[in-house]
Amino acid sequence: MAQLNNGVAANVTQKQPLWLLAEVTYRCPLHCAFCYNPTDYDKHTKNELSTEQWISALRDARKMGAIQLGISGGEPLLRDDIEEIVAEAHKLGYYSNLITSGVGLTEKRIQAFKEGGLDHIQLSMHDVTEDISNFITDTRTFELKKKVAGMIKAHGYPMVLNVVIHRYNIDQVGRILEMAEALGADYVELANTQYYGWSLVNRDQLMPTREQLNQAEAATNAFRERVGNKMKVFFVVPDYFSDRPKKCMNGWGEVFMIVTANGDVLPCHSARVLPGMTFPNVRENGLEWAWKESPAFTKYRGMDWMKEPCRSCDERENDLGGCRCQSYLLSGDAEMADPVCTKSPNRHLIDEALANSQKPQLREQPIIFRTDKNSKKYVEGDKERIEQFHALP
Numbered sequence: 001m002a003q004l005n006n007g008v009a010a011n012v013t014q015k016q017p018l019w020l021l022a023e024v025t026y027r028c029p030l031h032c033a034f035c036y037n038p039t040d041y042d043k044h045t046k047n048e049l050s051t052e053q054w055i056s057a058l059r060d061a062r063k064m065g066a067i068q069l070g071i072s073g074g075e076p077l078l079r080d081d082i083e084e085i086v087a088e089a090h091k092l093g094y095y096s097n098l099i100t101s102g103v104g105l106t107e108k109r110i111q112a113f114k115e116g117g118l119d120h121i122q123l124s125m126h127d128v129t130e131d132i133s134n135f136i137t138d139t140r141t142f143e144l145k146k147k148v149a150g151m152i153k154a155h156g157y158p159m160v161l162n163v164v165i166h167r168y169n170i171d172q173v174g175r176i177l178e179m180a181e182a183l184g185a186d187y188v189e190l191a192n193t194q195y196y197g198w199s200l201v202n203r204d205q206l207m208p209t210r211e212q213l214n215q216a217e218a219a220t221n222a223f224r225e226r227v228g229n230k231m232k233v234f235f236v237v238p239d240y241f242s243d244r245p246k247k248c249m250n251g252w253g254e255v256f257m258i259v260t261a262n263g264d265v266l267p268c269h270s271a272r273v274l275p276g277m278t279f280p281n282v283r284e285n286g287l288e289w290a291w292k293e294s295p296a297f298t299k300y301r302g303m304d305w306m307k308e309p310c311r312s313c314d315e316r317e318n319d320l321g322g323c324r325c326q327s328y329l330l331s332g333d334a335e336m337a338d339p340v341c342t343k344s345p346n347r348h349l350i351d352e353a354l355a356n357s358q359k360p361q362l363r364e365q366p367i368i369f370r371t372d373k374n375s376k377k378y379v380e381g382d383k384e385r386i387e388q389f390h391a392l393p
């Protein structure tokens with residue numbers, strides 16, 4: 001019989017959700033052009049789970065083996081119960097990470113997080129210049145973010161910065177890393193934009209050139225050589241510039257589970273874009289059923305769903321055919337090899353996107369920022385810009 005440790009089976013042999021991402025709200029004071037949240041998030045802002053429902057979901061996921069908890073959004077700090085959720089997560093034995101823009105993090109709150117046992121805070125930064133940082137978020141938050149970075153450091157947390165990279169800041173990567181060093185960062189993730197949600201809508205504007213990408217990677221390597229182990233820098237290579245796709249979320253329903261603001265349970269952030277799928281919801285379904293039995297989680301788990309060329313490909317175990325959402329969003333076929341793959345019959349869609357992003361008339365279109373107003377438009381069926389993609393809802 002399994003031994004229990006904090007309510008967790010110690011010798012679980014079956015696939016289990018090791019990571020739980022709690023997207024506690026879609027509300028956000030920022031309006032980032034690259035936000036991966038769904039463009040129609042507005043329809044999920046009025047039916048957020050209650051504190052009790054979140055705590056119950058945390059408890060259930062922990063019983064199933066989840067150990068890493070990400071608390072994200074939107075901006076999680078827009079909820080006033082994060083202290084309570086964090087403290088409960090600590091009691092349950094989670095390693096918890098608050099993923100925040102920094103807006104709303106006060107001395108009082110960070111002290112409460114420390115006392116409640118929050119393990120980690122990940123702060124987003126956007127550029128070394130105030131202009132670009134404020135432009136891309138469509139807010140005036142640059143100075144505030146720097147202040148928050150100091151506060152995180154002063155409370156003894158490791159300083160973890162996430163910087164989304166795109167055409168507007170990619171030439172500044174060296175200076176961004178110097179800024180991070182000056183802020184006392186321990187880890188910096190340079191996350192090249194992946195194109196989902198709002199970033200897909202703004203893809204032509206955000207996509208850098210291959211040359212810019214190479215230069216940014218060289219600047220990152222030069223920085224690494226200079227600082228050594230003092231600061232860890234992760235450079236996440238963008239899909240579109242690769243020949244092979246990534247193993248999405250380490251495999252559909254393998255280790256990762258997301259509970260969204262309204263309680264939907266998803267195997268990945270974007271899964272709701274897929275057609276003909278009904279996702280479980282914690283208000284009606286237990287997490288265990290969602291994970292083990294729900295059609296949504298079992299549909300793309302493993303490799304049985306694959307068709308050619310993935311089915312007979314000797315690389316299929318490495319990448320599991322890539323991302324189902326990216327395949328559907330770009331080609332309209334969720335079961336085809338991710339278009340990033342050069343063996344996919346849809347690779348031309350990636351090459352066209354790369355070429356289009358260099359056309360001045362496309363890349364100079366105005367950005368559609370992630371605002372409630374714009375999201376409402378998408379909910380109402382206004383397909384501005386989005387209609388150029390084959391399969392978006």
Ligand code: SF4
Binds near residue numbers: 075
């Ligand atoms: S990416 Fe920007 S807009 Fe989107 S949730 Fe994060 S802070 Fe808010």
Ligand code: SF4
Binds near residue numbers: 337
């Ligand atoms: S054909 Fe499919 S399995 Fe093979 S490398 Fe491409 S995406 Fe991966």
